[in-house]
Amino acid sequence: VPLTVAVAGASGYAAAELFRLLSVHPDVTEVRAYSRRPEAVPLPGHVQVRPYGDLFAEGADVVFLSLPADAARAAAKELVASGRVVIDLSGGHRLPEARYRAVYGDAESEGAGQAVYGLTEWFRDELKGQRLVANPGCYATAMALLLLPLAAEGLIPDFAVADGISGHSGAGRAEKGRHLLAEASEDVSPYRLTGHPHAAEVEEVVGARAGKAFRLHFTPHLAPLSRGLVTTIHLPLDLAPERLAALYQERYHGSPFVQVLPPGQDPRTRHVLGTNVVELAVAVDRERGFAVLTAALDNLGKGAAGQAIQNMNVLLGLPEERGLLLPTFAV
Amino acid sequence: VPLTVAVAGASGYAAAELFRLLSVHPDVTEVRAYSRRPEAVPLPGHVQVRPYGDLFAEGADVVFLSLPADAARAAAKELVASGRVVIDLSGGHRLPEARYRAVYGDAESEGAGQAVYGLTEWFRDELKGQRLVANPGCYATAMALLLLPLAAEGLIPDFAVADGISGHSGAGRAEKGRHLLAEASEDVSPYRLTGHPHAAEVEEVVGARAGKAFRLHFTPHLAPLSRGLVTTIHLPLDLAPERLAALYQERYHGSPFVQVLPPGQDPRTRHVLGTNVVELAVAVDRERGFAVLTAALDNLGKGAAGQAIQNMNVLLGLPEERGLLLPTFAV
Amino acid sequence: VPLTVAVAGASGYAAAELFRLLSVHPDVTEVRAYSRRPEAVPLPGHVQVRPYGDLFAEGADVVFLSLPADAARAAAKELVASGRVVIDLSGGHRLPEARYRAVYGDAESEGAGQAVYGLTEWFRDELKGQRLVANPGCYATAMALLLLPLAAEGLIPDFAVADGISGHSGAGRAEKGRHLLAEASEDVSPYRLTGHPHAAEVEEVVGARAGKAFRLHFTPHLAPLSRGLVTTIHLPLDLAPERLAALYQERYHGSPFVQVLPPGQDPRTRHVLGTNVVELAVAVDRERGFAVLTAALDNLGKGAAGQAIQNMNVLLGLPEERGLLLPTFAV
Amino acid sequence: VPLTVAVAGASGYAAAELFRLLSVHPDVTEVRAYSRRPEAVPLPGHVQVRPYGDLFAEGADVVFLSLPADAARAAAKELVASGRVVIDLSGGHRLPEARYRAVYGDAESEGAGQAVYGLTEWFRDELKGQRLVANPGCYATAMALLLLPLAAEGLIPDFAVADGISGHSGAGRAEKGRHLLAEASEDVSPYRLTGHPHAAEVEEVVGARAGKAFRLHFTPHLAPLSRGLVTTIHLPLDLAPERLAALYQERYHGSPFVQVLPPGQDPRTRHVLGTNVVELAVAVDRERGFAVLTAALDNLGKGAAGQAIQNMNVLLGLPEERGLLLPTFAV
8 A cells, every 4th residue: 555644744753754664664655744943943854844734635555743732633624524644743633632731731622532542562453444643652551551551450550650761852853952962961860859750640541441540640850861761560469570570471372573681681771772662660669569660762663653653553553563663773 | 097998899881980089089099909800800000919818918008898798708707817907898698697698699708797887877876896898888888878768867768669770780790781882872771670779788788776566578680881870769658748748857867978869950970970969859649648759879889989088087987078078060 | 796894893883783784785695693602783674793713714705804904914814815805994004013012012913014004085096905904993994085185295294283173983882981872962172182093094094195294183972972072273375265165166077975075164974964965165274374174974974884894895896886875874 | 360251142052151161260350251141051050141232331350252253353443442352262353354255255344354263272372462363163273283383393294184083062052953862872983074174274284384385185074072082194105103202392392281102002082072182193104105094083172162261361461371180071
């Protein structure tokens, strides 16, 4: 199937990664970029930028939205109505409406909860034939992949605690001082002690699977790297380490992008840089009755553009890994 | 008081930082370095390296031990017996004997618990006139400074969860591949999911102050920077944010090296680079009933050499901040 | 043509990059690794490490040598004699014997000058059907690609001056302190003011093409990145900037991995990270009568493993870019 | 002498470094900041920001100008007329008027050449009692310190070639994409192949000392670090290495901030981070008849704020090193 694909909102890092990955996807024959400020878009030579308004008139088999949440919901409504397949990389469709308003403090929330949640490994069946996908947040992807196996087995406690560490590309092409290398070098810092919206995303998806309320205490941190994130989750759980490891091995058997590491190996962002892979590891501190779950992924890969293409593949009935089996660059 | 100071085990990063800081201490007139491999010691020009064995024969008012734990306990025993003041930067004296054996799996533990714990802000009175100080671990310093105010007020719960992120100098002049820049650039990774000995150190000091058992679930991570660490602690606590902040403000009022940040500011390793300062911030997620405590310090400064000199100052009756009020280099 | 490929000396960064790239080469069906210390080789899961001695008994269509220069010459002699195609990534075959001895101070130099010099863009015809290729040095690749167009046109002066800046992977999995991130962060430094062997390599190949003696004054520097190098060359030349640019555009037209940038764009290592691409730019300071030539490449890509595979492709009659058209990872 | 000091233009990195260094200067009792946008200035707590206009009405013994070149010349004129001592960190006073117009393409150049050039080690006598100092550019400081000993001895050739490598703080608190850590990590790049104004600065000062025309071919590069620069100069010179080294040793004997390294040691930015020190090294390639001169300094220290304070000290008759003997932070 030769596919024509459009990216709306072409100036950000996730869009740049979409162009990079789509340029080697064997079924994608044309990639179009749409932007409100075409002149501001730093794109690879093979992509032409068109005015944003033309997005709705011109045809495209799949449209990736890399827009602010409100604009993404408005665009999705129009595009889906005209028969397009839409994958929204913003936070605009990830939460039910009431939760969306509570988390974002946003009065306008129409349609927020009307997409299928595109955590591919857990929603493959729901994705097939869908029209609108809410691509998960980068941290949410890592945390949900770590917690859902426990939720599915009835092993999830009432709460968990998580910290996250990510590079600066997560902040976008921002102009804030702390993201300049001159101020970011040799710096590590938490940046939002409570209330990160990805925690709400995980509470919703894990709570739904577990059939009970679930609280997640999450604090993200910035570290001096460009791409990649690690999240480490702690929760009360007293289980034999071998049983816990087996549970993840079994659950992700057959998922080409989830690598459950053997005991003693730690997830590293370097291993997954530029790929759609997630590395996971789990451990139990039996003395204290707590488990540790940890994962590394590329926030622009599995955390954004990679998973968006993975979702496109599943939704269109293509092999899930099509166009995504790039070797990591890491030495 | 003109002081002659000795550093035993001169080849590591903490020793290098001791020499840097002692070179501008107004009361220190001579600094001597002792090493088993004098030729391997990369020191600033003003320091002469002597054979390790001479340490015990030659006089020095204060001896800093930057040695492996076992060697440090043996040296401390001999030096204290001959009337020297000893500040041990290793883990050799930080835990009671039984706990020491359990944590380090070490058969030999004689004298492990016989020093005063040199977390200066909490043990000033105990330090005065002491002969032997156990300088706390870098992560333990940050975590204990965050938890002790709650312990002292009877507000500490039975457990807390913490993550840590540090630079590569914490690993020493190691030769392992992952610490080479060629492999550490663009990499973040957890490195010991459970059982880090600094957690035991914090459990001991916090439990003792609280008068009850206390469990700490702690996982450290490596990030691509040279110096500095952040630790973020989560614990069940439902308190008005203002009350919590006030508690820290009051407790550390008059402590020149602890800066409790106003709401909305986050601790950053860059702010404390090359200094003896700790930046702290606290927040409460009242909806979920959890508090977040977070701190940044320089693992070679307040986390090692800086605090060692701070302890020397207190122990000898000098002003606590003598020689330590260096401006941070950060832009 | 299904190819069986061997890599001798599997523990270094260039070998790791060979495995990464060969894993996606469509004609390579098997990759074997040979090492004197198989247990020390940190390889991706799909590669099995065999004892070094078996290299000579077992069959392989192409053998890449990632060995010390002396061992590489000895191995090449034996392998070529038994009919294998050998691509030597060491410096062992890059210089004529007398020059080799002068530069490396090595008494033993037998066979040093008996390979074709594998700067693919300039030696395509010589490579076809060859048995032994000397893969150029990383800096030499960049500098020769910049200087040969002038040499071929009779425009090269008697000397040029060059500086180079590279990341730490060029030093190998070394154990020296300055390559640890803890000491390399926030550090830039020259490291060999005169006499770098890559200068001799360039003098030879440029002098031969120009038909006259040519001197290159070259100093390399280390910067805090993992992969990539830039070299900037200055030489007396008074030519219209447009003519100079056109000369490079024409010369590298049809070379898929050499990108001559338009005026105002600068080569960046980030653009070529993980690829076999070289970015070039040229400028003229007409007021002072000097030209500036500058290039960026990945020292493990076009500077080592990438060019080695490019050479294999040409030598075996495959399309030059086979298996090497990976998108860069850079955002 | 208790000094009141003013900094005009307080929002940049050089200003921040001035505040850092002035805060530990024993003779400076008050530091005032003046800015057109006081609310935008991220300053340490001890400094109060005042409206720019008040600078001219209020008294201050010394005024540091950290302004655009045109504004700096206008402010200097008014301040000197009212009896203040002015140290201009911009490029506004570094070149003679005609050269200034040629280099900056600026029509307005009144007063450009009317200051003493504040390369302290070479203009101590001229500085004493002066009213207006042109603080040299960061690269110009390093290059002039390397070239002037040759110029003074009549050994300077007609031209030299130089490359420079610096961190991102040199670009200021810019908002350009390439200075964001997300795009600057793993990146090295030249950024202005010809025509950098610091080359003109060096040509002027070296040519004047040598009494002949001197051309400098200079290209700067960006590397992923915050602070620090290295410059490496190549020039035709056939001199015994020992004689060349001795020449620098003698010339800078008694200059507390210039460290001529012994043979085999290379200047490193890490060694001078946060200090006013310059590390120099020289070598000769006798076979090819070229010398290499190389230096490392902190672009915000000796390259800006440090040298500005050094100039203030000399100008006011204070010991040259007053307030500037900070230990480097580097491990």
